[in-house]
Amino acid sequence: MSTSRVFAARLVGCSVFDPNGDRVGKVRDVLVVYRSQGSPRVVGMVLEVPGKRRVFLSIGRITSIGSGQIITTGLINLRRFEQRRGEVRVMSELLGRSVRLRDGSGEANIEDVAIEETGLGEWEVTQAFLRRPRTTTFTKGATLFIAWSDIIEKTDTGETQSATQLVASYADMLPADLATAMLDLPEQRMLEVAYELSDDRLADVLEEMPENEQVDIMNQLADDRAADVLDQMQPDDAADLIAHLSDERGETLLDLMEPEEAEDVRFLLSYAPDTAGGLMTTEPIIVSADSTVAEGLALIRRHELAPALGAAICVTLPPYEPPTGRFLGMVHFQRMLRYPPNERLGTIVDSTLEPVHSGTSAAEVSRILASYNLVSVPVVDDNHRLVGVVTIDDVLDYLLPDDWRSSTNDAEEPAVFTNTSTASVTLRKPTRPGRRSPRGTRP
Structure with missing residues (x-):
């Protein structure tokens, strides 16, 4: 190993590479187990690999730690990480615990721990970085660096850190x-x-x-x-x-x-969940036809506005809250950039973009977005009043499977891999409960 001692908190976020220099993931936590005697032993790390999947990397598979990166033997088990009984995650469970000092000088909280190589492929917690309780409301407590053997944990080994620290x-x-x-x-x-x-x-x-x-x-x-x-x-x-x-x-x-x-x-x-009304958001940017390009650009600059909603502005007759007055059209931000600041938005609406009805099927909305390379499409009711906007992220949430955040199905994944290319995902329509009227199973 290129480094014999390292702080656990500094490992979080470090990239992990195979021997060929290909990035296989990044560290999210360090896993230790307590022993009847001696310091906790490091058994491995929790990695995040492509697809946001968390997997276990045994400490014995690590060949080098240093310069903000970790090198492995190249063999990583793709099975989803499941914490076993007796294992403790340093970042999620250990940091923040309260301990007593063996010299009787008081108590402190663990802010970080140092892990050290004690043999080939053997690592253990050797030292702790502690902070004493604050003396006043406006000051932090003193810090100290101490050997693990010089502290006594006040809690059982299974008790976790404070949620505030986490x-x-x-x-x-x-x-x-x-x-x-x-x-x-x-x-x-x-x-x-x-x-x-x-x-x-x-x-x-x-x-x-x-x-x-x-x-x-x-x-x-x-x-x-x-x-x-x-x-x-x-x-x-x-x-x-x-x-x-x-x-x-x-x-x-x-x-x-x-x-x-x-x-x-x-x-x-x-609205039914498998319609434009069921997918839409009711908070697009809505302005009058007399609003100017300068006013429109100011509205899409708002920090809290989602990018998809900031891609275009809806122009309607009053009122300007859904359901609005008659929908007149949309103006894309790129189009606004081509006109002077005092240009009226009502004169530059996109006449080629047709809104969809609130009862239009989600499948048809998806087809429209894909066919015309759109990031959003306006939704109107029977009276041609704007009721909302369906954005591309709304459609993706609908199309992707319920477990899309897991990237792949556990039953279909290989046991071991050396190539971390993201697996393909088969889209299927999810089902949702029938509380909304009329609700049912998505087609």
């Missing part, structure tokens, strides 16, 4: 990556992390999770907290989630939501 370690993750990380945690840990997340952060994460996990988390939240989280979600995602709750719980949460947010969700719940 959430802090996830602070820089994108919602999709955080959702994947949470799904890898034991169920109780996942719920503890969910409790600690802010409402808007949890809303973003839930939108990236499979429906079953969404429901499991939502069912564990108090009604007031659950309603606050739903308020922060995109209306179409909130509607999908409520559709999977019991009728009684769904109505309770809708009553507790902000009236405007609840109105949007109820509106979406009235």
Whole structure:
């Protein structure tokens, strides 16, 4: 090994390469087991490979650690990682634990641990980086670096770190990556992390999770907290989630939501899931025909706006909230860039783009987006009023299988691989519960 001692936290995110220099994944956690005597022994690492799959890499398969990268023998088992009894994940479970110092000088919390090579293919935890409790509200506690043998853990070896510490370690993750990380945690840990997340952060994460996990988390939240989280979600995602709750719980949460947010969700719940109305979002950018190019460009610059929604602006007659006045057309942002800032948007609408009716099948909407290379398509009702927009990500969520985040089916994967090219995915239509009226199985 090129390095005999390394801090576990610094390994997270490091790229892992095979002997040929091909990248096979990146480190997400370090796995240790406690022994009756001596320091915890490192048994391996949890890797994220293409497709967001988490797999186990035995420490014996690692030939080099150094310069921010890890080299393996090239043999990695593709079976999905499952934590065994007695194993402890350093980042997810160990960091943040409270310990006592053997010299009697008090207590401290583990902020990082150093693992060290003690023999060929043998690694163990040898030292800990600790932080003492803060002395005042505005100062951090003192830090110290100490041998593992000089600390006494206050908890049983199976007790996990505080969820607050774990959430802090996830602070820089994108919602999709955080959702994947949470799904890898034991169920109780996942719920503890969910409790600690802010409402808007949890809303973003839930939108990236499979429906079953969404429901499991939502069912564990108090009604007031659950309603606050739903308020922060995109209306179409909130509607999908409520559709999977019991009728009684769904109505309770809708009553507790902000009236405007609840109105949007109820509106979406009235459409069948396999139609444009069931796929659409009710929050596109909507302006009058007298709005200028400068005003339109200012609206799509908003940081919180999803890229697909910022690709075009809808022009309608008043009112300008769905269902609007008569739909006049859309103006794509590239088209706006070709005109002076004072140009009226009503004069440059795309006359070639036809809206779809709210009852149009999801399959037909998918065909339209693919045929005309669109990222969004407007949706109108019988009176040609704009009711929403279907974006490409809405269609992908519909087309991909329920377990698309897993990339491949466990039963179909090879036991061992040396090539990490992403496996192909066979699309199938998912089924959804029949709460919405009329609801049923997607074709």
